[in-house]
Amino acid sequence: MRPIIPRDLEPDEHLAARLRMDFDYLSDTERRILHEVCAAEGINEPQLQGHISHPRLPTFLHGMTQLGYLRREGDDYAVGNAFFAGWLRESADWKQKSEISDEATLDMMEGGKRMIKRSAALMRDRKAAGQPPYVLVLGAGATLSSGCRAMRDVVQEVVGHYDLKAFYDILDNLSETERYARLQQFFQEPYPSPGYRHLAELAKIGYFDVIFSTNFDFLLENAFTEVGLKAEDVEVLVNGRESEDYILKALERPTPRIKLLKLHGDLKARNMAFTPKEIFEFGQKVENVLAKYLNGDVVIIGHEMRDDDINRCIRDGGAIWYVHPEEPAVESFIWRAIQVRPSTVISGAPAQFDNFCEMLYKELTGDLSS
Incomplete structure (x- = not known):
């Protein structure tokens, strides 16, 4: 070398x-x-x-x-x-x-760290009490530090400027193979960022079991491999590749403990849901089982919660930990959801994917060397 x-x-x-x-x-x-x-x-x-x-x-x-x-x-x-x-x-x-401002930064540092310490304490309590872990939801914001392209960049590259309607029109008129050939370059990531490795370690030691992702890439799967998890330790499910009945049964099976359900498809499966029509709703069986999980206690990282199919599954229920660098916009769906459910919002620099995952990992493991 x-x-x-x-x-x-x-x-x-x-x-x-x-x-x-x-x-x-x-x-x-x-x-x-x-x-x-x-x-x-x-x-x-x-x-x-x-x-x-x-x-x-x-x-x-x-x-x-x-x-x-x-x-x-x-x-x-x-x-x-x-x-x-x-x-x-x-x-x-x-x-x-x-x-x-300096004042806002100091408040954010101290407030963000306090909230991450609190979330870690709650996770430890659940584990000690033998209760199921939080359900984890991952969005595109989790992929940026690994080199994946932001949606705005993808649209500009495909259309020539930022025009979502034109982007959707182009995709609707491509075959599955044509769409794969056009889009795969944007999701061929080089390696998982440190945040993914910290998440994978936390799943390995029992702090996450069920993970829902709207990303097409293999960052989390690669991170699982990096931390020593084998194929038999994790079941990867792809909505649209597996049948609804299979997904329901797999989520309910006790083994393997860790399940990753890719809600909007997978690059390798050449199944990628992008357009409003494609992310408007899930099949009824998948929607029902997602509602069961998403109306429990959830941690949402890097997701703006603007997808109709997922939002249909979120109703009154358990706690929401919403982790995103930007505060939810007033009257957005996630803003309304956190008004009616017990919720904590972590924003600013502590909510950037790698930062949050590293701090949570250190709090839960006591490992200060990473």
Whole structure:
């Protein structure tokens, strides 16, 4: 294997867009910290205090380290990873004023961490009491840090500009093979991000059993393999590939314990539901069984809950933990759902997929090394 060269660490346009988004979530003080760390290529807290006189500097440093923006090298701080460091050096607009205040960031750091600690405590309590784990729902927001394309990017690439109606019209007029050939390039991810590996570890040790995903990729399946789970440990079900009766029976079987149901299809199965007609409703049997699970206690990560077929299954019921960088828009479906069910919303940087999964993993396992 050849040595890594600087070009290997240059982010492509999709990763660069994600890094830009991460940078946009930072307050002015956080950006100043990163600027000093970048310039020094390693700097300790007393040295930083000589450049940044903020009374809560230790809190910022701790929070940024927890969220992966920084990492410790002995007593020094460095940028969290080489890709982000390279992007900061080449592309960061250090003069741009942040729209995120320091006060909001500190509140978010402390509030987000408190809520993640609380969710971990509840998960431990359920496990100790022999109760079923939370049902996990994964959306497209979970895939971005692994290099998958955002929906807006896919539409722009296929249509030439952002026009959802034109995109749906194109898909409706393609055969199954034509659609696969046109779209597969957007979902051929290189490897699971750390968040997926943390989720897979948590499933392995019993904190998640039933997982519903609207993603076509194989990130979670690959992460299961990486953490040592074998084919007989996990059953992967694809809506539209398996019959409704088979899905119902598989979800009720005690083994294997871990079940992943891909609600909108699978790249390998060449079954990908995209258009409003395709995600309007599930078959009646699948809808009934989903309603049973989704009206219990659920953790929703990286999903905006705008799919009619899933939303039909969510009624009054158990607790919702909604994890998404953006707060739910007022009067959106998920906003209305959390008004009538016991709910907790985790937003901002702690709700970014990799950050949330890492912090939850550390809380549940006590492993501070990952």
